[in-house]
Amino acid sequence: MPEQLLLAKDPQPHPGPSGRPGAGKDRGTGSPSAARNRRVLLLRAARTAGPWVVPVLVLVVWQWTAAVGILPPSILPAPEAVWRAGADLAATGELQFHILTSLRRILQGFALGAATGLILGFLVGMSKMTEILLDRSLQMVRTIPHLALVPLMIAWFGIGEEPKILLVALGTFFPIYLNTVTGIRGVDPKLLQLGRSYGLGRWRLVRDIAVPGAMPTILSGIRYSLGVAWMTLVIAETISASDGIGYLAQNARELLRTDQIVLAIVLYALAGLLADLLTRLIERRVLRWHPNYRPRANQ
Numbered sequence: 001m002p003e004q005l006l007l008a009k010d011p012q013p014h015p016g017p018s019g020r021p022g023a024g025k026d027r028g029t030g031s032p033s034a035a036r037n038r039r040v041l042l043l044r045a046a047r048t049a050g051p052w053v054v055p056v057l058v059l060v061v062w063q064w065t066a067a068v069g070i071l072p073p074s075i076l077p078a079p080e081a082v083w084r085a086g087a088d089l090a091a092t093g094e095l096q097f098h099i100l101t102s103l104r105r106i107l108q109g110f111a112l113g114a115a116t117g118l119i120l121g122f123l124v125g126m127s128k129m130t131e132i133l134l135d136r137s138l139q140m141v142r143t144i145p146h147l148a149l150v151p152l153m154i155a156w157f158g159i160g161e162e163p164k165i166l167l168v169a170l171g172t173f174f175p176i177y178l179n180t181v182t183g184i185r186g187v188d189p190k191l192l193q194l195g196r197s198y199g200l201g202r203w204r205l206v207r208d209i210a211v212p213g214a215m216p217t218i219l220s221g222i223r224y225s226l227g228v229a230w231m232t233l234v235i236a237e238t239i240s241a242s243d244g245i246g247y248l249a250q251n252a253r254e255l256l257r258t259d260q261i262v263l264a265i266v267l268y269a270l271a272g273l274l275a276d277l278l279t280r281l282i283e284r285r286v287l288r289w290h291p292n293y294r295p296r297a298n299q
Helices: 002-008 023-029 032-067 079-092 094-126 128-142 146-157 161-185 189-197 202-239 245-254 258-286
Strands: none
Touching: 032 079, 079 094, 079 258, 094 128, 094 161, 094 202, 094 245, 094 258, 128 161, 146 161, 146 202, 161 202, 189 202, 202 245, 202 258, 245 258
C-alpha cells in the first residue's frame, strides 16, 4: 500500500544545473521565444546593413584596383583622391556654392512641373471633357524630347536661370501627369458611385476617394520624375551655366581634373539617393492606410 501511494503521486521534475526544473533542457535546446528574438535581431541587422553591402564592396574593389595600379588615375582616380578633391573645394566654399545652386534649380523646376502635372492630371482624369480638349495635345508634346529644346530655350531666354528651370519643369511634368491620370482612372468606379450615393460633392469625391486611391501611383511618378529632373539639370548645367554641379564637371573636363569629374558624378548619385529616400519617407507617412506600405511585423 505505501508503494502504491508513492507511485500514484505525480513525479516531481528534477532541477537542472541552475536549480530550477527543466533548466538543463532549456539551456541545451533554447526556448521558442529566444529563437524568435534571435531571428528578429538578425532580420533587423539585415535590413539595416543589407542596402550598404554592394556600395561598400564597390568602394573596396575601386580602392584596391587603384592602389595596385590596375586603374590609372587618369582613367579613374582612387576614392581617396576624389575625397581630397571634394575637401579642397569645400575648404574654399566653391563646392557648397555649386551644390546649393543646383538644389535651388531642382526645387524651383520640380515645384513648377509637379504642380502643373498634378493639376492637369486631376482635371484630365476626373473630367471627360477636359480629357478630350487637352490629353491629345499633351501626348503630342510628350513625344518631343525635352532635351532637344535646349537650343531653343537658350535662343528664347539666353543663358540665365529660366532655361534650366523650364527644362527641369518639362522633365518633371510628364511623368507626374501620366501617373496622376493613370492613378485617377485606376480608382474603383464603385467607390466613386458609393461616395455620390452618400451625397459627396465633386470636391469631396476628389479629396476623400480619388486622391487616396491614386496616391500610390502619383508617388511612383514623383520618384521617377525626380530622377529625370536631375538628369535634365546635368545637361542644362553642362551646356549653358557658370555654376552648379554640371558646370563643375564641365570645367573639370576642360582642366583634365578627373577627380573632380568623378566627384560631380558622386554628388549626383547622392542627390538621387536622398531624393529617393525622401520620397519613400513621404510614402510611409501618406500611405499608412495602405497594406503594402505598412511597417512589416517582426517575424
